[in-house]
Amino acid sequence: MLIAAYAIGARDAFVYVRAEYPLAIVRLEKALADARKAGILGQSVLGSGFACDIRIKAGAGAFVCGEETALIESLEGSRGMPRLKPPFPAEKGYLNKPSNINNVETFANVAWIILNGGAKFAAMGTENSKGTKVFALTGKIRRGGLVEIPMGLTLREVIFGIGGGIRDGKRFKAVQMGGPSGGCIPESLLDTRIDYKELGATGAIMGSGGMVVMDETTCMVNMAKFFLDFTARESCGKCVHCRIGTRRLHEILTRITEGRGKEGDVELLEELCRGIKDGALCGLGQTAPNPVLTTIRYFRDEYDAHICERRCPAGECAALRKFWIDPAKCKGCGACARKCPVKAISGEPRSPYAIDSAKCIGCGSCEGACKFGAVSRV
Template structure:
C-alpha cells in the first residue's frame, strides 16, 4: 500500500506538512508497511491538503484532510481496507469532474509522481524523448516535428515555437543559449510554479531538446525568487539529471553536451518581456531593448538565444514521444494542443486545469470550475493578467484560442483566469490592474512611465466620484498613445483592462461619474450606509463596534448613522445580526 500527499505550495499552505507528520507518526506507531511519499499539485487546490491512498483496488483521493482526520483514514482504510467514502473526493475509476473534463499533457505527472525522485519521472516515459532525439534525429527533424505539432509559445504572444528554434539554429555563432522564462508575474497566475514544483524534469528535458535543436550547450532557467519550493525542486532535478547523464557532457553516450543553470530574479513584472529578462540575466537592470535584432540573432551577451516559457518546454517531450500529429489532433486549426489555466477569483473550484484549445469559457468556468461562489451571477473574466482584458457574460461562449480571445480585446497571456461576480466593480478592477502595471513599469519609455500614471490618476478620480465625462475621452486617448508609444509588451498592453471595461461596462463608468454611485457597491467613497428603523432591534452592537463612533441610539430603539462621521468601513453591516444596515 502507498500513500502520497500533495506537497505543492497550495498543499503546504493548507497544512500538508502537519498531515504528513501525523501520518508518519501513526504508521510508525502501528508498525505498518506503508510507503508515504510526496507529490505536486494535481490542480484541485480547493481540496488541499489532498491525500491519495493507493491499494489493490485503485487510487482513493481524500480532500481537505486534517491531522484529526488522518487517524480515521489509517484505522479504517489502511488497517481494515475500508475506504472512508465520506471524505473521498476522487478515485481513479471515478475522477472528480474537474479532472474528468481535462486533457493533461503538461500536467500529466503533476499530482502523480514524486517530483524529487527522477526514477518516477523515468517510469512515466521521462527522458525517452531526449534519448530518441540525440540518437535518432537531426536538429532539423526535431524542429520539423515541433512545426507539425503547431506548438505556439505559451507565455502569452503565441508565437510559433518552431520558428524561434529555426531562427536560432540558423544564426551564426558557436555559443548559443536556451533560456526558460519562469518569471511568472501575473496576479492570480500560478501555472509555471505548479509545473516546476510538480514535474521539473519535463521542463529540463524540453530545454535539452531545444538545446539540441538550435545547437546550444548551455541553458538558463530564470525563475522568480518568490518561488522557493520551485527553485529547491529544480536544484534537486538538475543534480539528479546530471548524475543520470541526462545533462552534462556526452548526454546518453552521444556527442551532445548540454547543462542548465538557475538564475533567480527579483520579481520585476517587466522581466517577463524577453529582452528585459536577458538584460537581468546579464546582471543589468531589467529593461527592454529595441527589436530587431531579436534574441534568436543577438540575445544573451549578444549570442543567439532561444527563449520560451515553462509550459512551452514542458510540452516538448510529449510531442517527441507521441509525434507532432498527435499533439495537433487537439485544439483548433490555428491553436493546436492544450492550454493550462489557473482559475482564481470568485470561482468555486479554484486551481489548475489543462484543456484542449477551443473549449469555451463557459465550459471551463462552469463545466470544470464549478461556477461562481455562492451561486452569484457571473460578470466577467480577466484573461492575460494586467496585460489582458475583461471578457463579459455575453461572450461566455467564446472559444479559448488565441484568435478568438484576441477578438474580445483580451489576450490569452500565460493562462490566468480571474473570475469576477456581480459584486465586482469593473472600474475598480481596471484601477487595480493599472496600479500594478504603473508600479511595475521600468520607466524607460515616457509613454509607459508617465501615461500609466496619468491613467491611474483618472481612474482613482472616477472611483472617488470626482470624475467627469471628459475623463472618459482622455482615458481613451491616453490608451491609444501608451499602446503606440511604448517599447515593450508591458506598456503596449497596459491599456487593455481600461479599453475592455470601457467597451463592455461603460455604464458603470457613467454611474460613477454622473450618479456618484458604484453599482457593485465596492467603491467606498461612493457608498452610503444607513439603518432601517423598522428592522433595527437596538442591540447596540453596531454602535459598540463602530471605530468612528458614528452610530447613535438607545438600547432597544432604532439607531442612526451620522453621515458626517461615517468613514464607510462597513463594519456595522458586518456585525449586524438583524440585517438592518443598508448600503447604497
C-alpha cells in the first residue's frame, strides 16, 4: 500500500476491514504500530521526507460496502450506497479527491513483484491471469482452508488434488466460485482453468476467491435460494432493479422449493435475472443473479423436477420430501409414529407401519428415529 501511495503521491491511506474480523484488526493494528515505530509509516517514511500513514476503518456489517464507491461513502461516514460511475474513484474518490482503491490481496502482490521482478510474476499463471490467487476452499471437501495457488490450475486439480476430493464417500456435484455473487460450476466443467476469462465464460466469477464444494445431497435450487437470501438482504436499496428484483427472485425460488412452482417460473427467473443485471447500479445487483442463472443453465432438470413433479432430486427441500417405510424391514416398533410431528404414521404393533404421504411434511424425524433402516426417502 505504501508503494502505491508513494507512486501516486497520496498521504492518507485506509484499510477497510470488516468488523466481523476482530482478530484481523488486532493483528493489523499491531503491524501498523510496528511500522510506525520502525519509521516505515509517519511524517517521513524511512527518512525520505515522504509523509504517509495508514488508518484502519472497521465496517458496520454491510456486504455492499465491498463495492468501491459504497466503501468510499462508508469511509466518509455516509450511508454505504454506491455512487454513479463515471466519475471513477481515480478521478473523484474519497472526499471527491483522486483515489486508488484495491483489494488487500492485490496490494500484497505489489511488494513481491517489486522484489522479484515482473517477469517472474508473469511466468506464473495464464495468458490472461498472471501470478497467484488465494482461495477459501470449503464445503463437502476433505481438506478445506485457505490456499494460494498459481493461476491456471484446473478446478479438478485444486478440488481433488489439493483438497483431497469429496469427503464421506460422496460424489462431486458442483462448486460455487466467487462467493454469493458467483456461479455454480458442474462436474462437466471441472477442467476449467482458474483464469478470469475461462471462469467468466462458465457464468461464474473469480470474485473474492470463495470455492464452496457441493455433493449429490445439495439441492441446486435451494442453493440458489440460499445465495439470494443473502444478496437480497444485503442490497443497499438504492436502485429499483436490485432492491425489488432480488427480493422477487428470492420469493420465486422459495415458492419453487416449497412445491409451489408454476410453469413459466424458470423463464420468469431468467428474464428477471437478465433485467436486474442490466439495470442494477452496482456490482452487487449486477452479480446477484449469477447463482440463479448458472444453476438454471447447468441444473435445469432440478428446477423442472421441483416445478413439474413436485420432487427434489437431492432430497433436500423438506416440503418436497416424501418418506416411505419398507414393510420388509419394519419391525412395527412404532418409534417413528411417536416422533412424527403431524401424526402421519399409523400401524399396529409388530406389523409394518405406513406413512400417509398426504399428511407427511418431509421433516425426516421418522428416518432419524428408525433403528432398523426401514425408513427411506422417496
